[in-house]
Amino acid sequence: MSSLALQDLGPKTLDWTWISNNFGDEILPALQGHIFLSLTSVAIALVISLPMGILVSRYRKAYPPVTFITGLLFSIPSLAAFMLLVALPGVGLGPVPVIIALVAYSLLVLIRNVVAGIDSVPEETKDAARGMGLTNRQILFRVELPLALPVIVAGVRIATVTIIGIATIGAYINGGGLGELIFTGISRNFPTRVIVGAVLATLMAVLADVLLLWLERRLRPWARVRRA
Amino acid sequence: MIEFRDVSKTYTGSSRPVVKDLSFEVLDGEICVLVGPSGCGKTTSMRMVNRLIEPSSGEILIDGEPNTAMSATQLRRRIGYAIQQIGLFPHRTIADNIATVPGLVGWEKARITARVDELLELVGLDPEQYRGRYPAELSGGQQQRVGVARAMAADPPIMLMDEPFGAVDPITRHRLQDEFLRIQQEIKKTIVFVTHDIDEAIKMGDKIAILKEGGILAQYDTPENILAAPTSEFVSSFVGSDRVLKRLSLMRVSEMDLEPANGSDTLPRIDERTNLKDALSEMIGAGAERGLVVSDRSGVRGTISIQQIKNLSHRTEAGRHGV
Numbered sequence: 001m002s003s004l005a006l007q008d009l010g011p012k013t014l015d016w017t018w019i020s021n022n023f024g025d026e027i028l029p030a031l032q033g034h035i036f037l038s039l040t041s042v043a044i045a046l047v048i049s050l051p052m053g054i055l056v057s058r059y060r061k062a063y064p065p066v067t068f069i070t071g072l073l074f075s076i077p078s079l080a081a082f083m084l085l086v087a088l089p090g091v092g093l094g095p096v097p098v099i100i101a102l103v104a105y106s107l108l109v110l111i112r113n114v115v116a117g118i119d120s121v122p123e124e125t126k127d128a129a130r131g132m133g134l135t136n137r138q139i140l141f142r143v144e145l146p147l148a149l150p151v152i153v154a155g156v157r158i159a160t161v162t163i164i165g166i167a168t169i170g171a172y173i174n175g176g177g178l179g180e181l182i183f184t185g186i187s188r189n190f191p192t193r194v195i196v197g198a199v200l201a202t203l204m205a206v207l208a209d210v211l212l213l214w215l216e217r218r219l220r221p222w223a224r225v226r227r228a
Numbered sequence: 229m230i231e232f233r234d235v236s237k238t239y240t241g242s243s244r245p246v247v248k249d250l251s252f253e254v255l256d257g258e259i260c261v262l263v264g265p266s267g268c269g270k271t272t273s274m275r276m277v278n279r280l281i282e283p284s285s286g287e288i289l290i291d292g293e294p295n296t297a298m299s300a301t302q303l304r305r306r307i308g309y310a311i312q313q314i315g316l317f318p319h320r321t322i323a324d325n326i327a328t329v330p331g332l333v334g335w336e337k338a339r340i341t342a343r344v345d346e347l348l349e350l351v352g353l354d355p356e357q358y359r360g361r362y363p364a365e366l367s368g369g370q371q372q373r374v375g376v377a378r379a380m381a382a383d384p385p386i387m388l389m390d391e392p393f394g395a396v397d398p399i400t401r402h403r404l405q406d407e408f409l410r411i412q413q414e415i416k417k418t419i420v421f422v423t424h425d426i427d428e429a430i431k432m433g434d435k436i437a438i439l440k441e442g443g444i445l446a447q448y449d450t451p452e453n454i455l456a457a458p459t460s461e462f463v464s465s466f467v468g469s470d471r472v473l474k475r476l477s478l479m480r481v482s483e484m485d486l487e488p489a490n491g492s493d494t495l496p497r498i499d500e501r502t503n504l505k506d507a508l509s510e511m512i513g514a515g516a517e518r519g520l521v522v523s524d525r526s527g528v529r530g531t532i533s534i535q536q537i538k539n540l541s542h543r544t545e546a547g548r549h550g551v
Contacts (some may be wrong), residue, residue: 021378051371058233131388133304134331134376222319222362 015192026181031200033176038204041102042160048103050152053114054189055139060217063115070108078105078166078187085215098170098177105166106159113155117148150220157212164205168197178204230254230277230386230418235286237272237443240509246272247443248260250286251409256385257416261433264466265422269443270422274388277420278307290386305333308379309389309418312394314371316363322348323359329382347377350411369400376408380415390422401523405431426467430455430474472541476504481521484540486530495520500529508537 049153056063076084078101085097121144129139171179178197185193230253237247242349247269253259262270273280279300280491288295295303316325322343330340345355351373363371369435372393379387405428412419423429430451438446438454440462447454447463455475458464467474473487482500498507500523511519511534518533 122313122315122318124311124313124315125317126315127280127313128309128311128375129317130327131278131304131307131309131311131315133301133332134328135301139333143317220319222364 001194010046012197013189018190018192023179025220027196027200028177030180030197031182031204033095034167034178034201034204037098037102037175037177038160038164039207041099041163041174042106043108043157044099045103046156047172049107049110049114049155053106053111053152054118056111057115066111067108070104073104074108078102078169078170080176082170086173093174095170095175097173098167098175098208101170102167105161109159110152110155110160113151113158114148117151117155118144120151121147129180132206150223151155152214153212153216153219157209157216160208160212161205164201164208168201229255229289229291230260231292232273233287233289235273235276235283235288237269237276245284245443247276247283250439250445252437252445252448254418256418258434259412259419259421259432260435260437261421261423261429262437262439263426263429263433264439264443264446266424267441268439270424271390272443273439274390274420274422277386278304278309280304289319296435305382306384306386308381308384308389310375310379310387310389310392312391314319314375314395316371316374316378318363320362321359322353322361322366323364325363325374326378328378329384333382335382343381347380350380351377352407353377361530369396369404372396372404373407376404380417384403385418387417387419388422389419391424392421392430394423401420401428408432415440427474429430430467430478430538438466440466447481451475460508461518473505473508476537476541477506477510479504479540481507482523482529484532484536486521486532487536488510489520489528489531495531497522498532499523504537504540507532507533 052066056066081101081104082097084089085100086093088097091097091100095219125143125147126139134142161199166181167175167177168179170178171183178201181193181200185191185195185197232252235247235250236245245339246267250273252260252433259441262273264270272281273538276283277290277295279295287473288462316322317328320328323341326344327340330343335343344359348355348358353370353373358366358370358374363374365367366374372395376389376392379389379392393401393408396404409432421429421432423432433451433547436451437448437449437452440446446466447459454463454469455471455478458467459470464471480500481498481502481504484504496510496516498510498519498521507519511517512534517535518531521532522528523529
């Protein structure tokens with residue numbers, strides 16, 4: 001498909017006039033739609049993964065089946081997933097199946113990082129906490145989660161970047177977002193749309209990556225300081 | 229007072245107990261050292277005091293009350309807890325780490341701040357310099373000091389210490405031991421102290437409980453009595469073939485009946501605070517049969533002889549064999 005759009009790469013490839021004329025009513029809404037899809041999906045995925053991860057870190061036997069199922073979800077080709085979801089009763093076309101699929105894709109990496117983050121808390125730190133009389137809940141919220149947070153945010157980073165990329169395909173089932181520009185660009189053989197959509201999606205992914213990396217570092221002030 | 233009453237522990241899925249019929253008392257203000265080879269159940273025994281491990285049978289009384297009379301978390305907040313791996317919270321500052329238990333039991337902020345500074349001073353860390361730091365910024369020895377300070381924070385009458393000076397080099401360990409003994413003279417806590425190192429046990433303990441594999445109490449007594457009269461082959465081999473010398477290291481020259489010094493200027497000079505083992509070493513090293521005991525305040529106190537020390541050791545050896 002992309003070869004179609006890039007057939008006549010030439011001086012006319014990037015039509016700046018089109019960009020300035022359609023910025024407000026086509027490009028910006030697409031960008032906003034994309035941000036909405038990505039944020040909503042990551043947020044929902046996090047709401048599911050956090051308690052799931054905590055539960056799994058407590059009931060270890062649940063870990064293999066959980067990674068198996070989320071791994072299976074992760075391996076479904078995105079286009080196929082979108083089409084299957086559309087076919088489900090009560091779902092249909094639009095952003096809903098896109099968000100469902102994006103959430104499903106994020107679960108594996110998010111749950112795994114929640115568990116890895118909690119696992120990374122040193123045994124002796126937990127033992128000291130218990131020995132000093134912290135309750136299980138206090139150990140979770142005051143010790144385990146704060147120490148796991150940077151690893152969890154690292155997972156959010158990977159999930160977000162992945163989601164921003166996959167979300168473009170959601171336009172195929174009327175999910176909106178930057179994919180809208182790309183798909184119409186391809187079907188109308190108008191490369192500018194494709195390029196604008198792709199560049200914005202890439203920029204968004206890079207920006208999210210940098211922002212979350214910054215957050216990850218900020219959440220670990222104790223690791224920045226080193227013995228002189 | 230802490231009282232172990234027929235305490236046994238067998239882990240589920242295991243047929244052999246790790247602690248078996250353990251009964252002894254730790255008196256108020258005393259350091260009781262649990263010592264023994266690995267697998268002797270010493271850490272398990274200690275962890276049963278604050279119910280990190282629950283005994284399979286028997287009970288542990290604290291001031292006459294079973295330690296199950298209150299919830300485990302309530303109990304633990306009243307018992308100081310320091311471990312070898314320290315377990316400081318890496319994401320909390322030194323001040324916040326020390327403030328853990330006072331915070332849990334609801335002290336006011338000002339009181340906590342004052343307490344943190346007081347404790348940092350007590351363990352020899354400048355509050356100004358250290359309270360705002362993170363654990364990763366401290367050396368191993370400094371971290372262990374903070375660990376001990378944290379255990380003392382809410383001024384618990386009882387403290388549990390599992391090899392609290394284990395993770396540092398020998399020189400730092402000796403310094404930390406000395407400092408802690410000095411602190412203990414002031415605070416007079418009731419302490420259960422776990423170590424695998426018999427020398428540390430002898431140095432730190434008012435009483436020593438020697439455990440052998442399977443969690444059986446082999447002997448429970450003062451360091452002096454254990455060194456003078458081990459009750460079994462196991463104990464005498466555990467305390468080591470140099471137990472006579474170890475015992476000498478518990479006694480100071482000033483405790484001996486000194487002979488008057490007359491015209492003994494050529495003798496090696498021995499400070500009266502020196503222990504008998506070191507005094508012996510100095511005399512042997514100087515090739516002398518006797519040494520001149522001196523003190524900072526009153527100058528020459530008298531003389532001590534190798535023979536005197538020999539007699540002392542011999543007497544207790546004879547005592548051991550029931551003569």
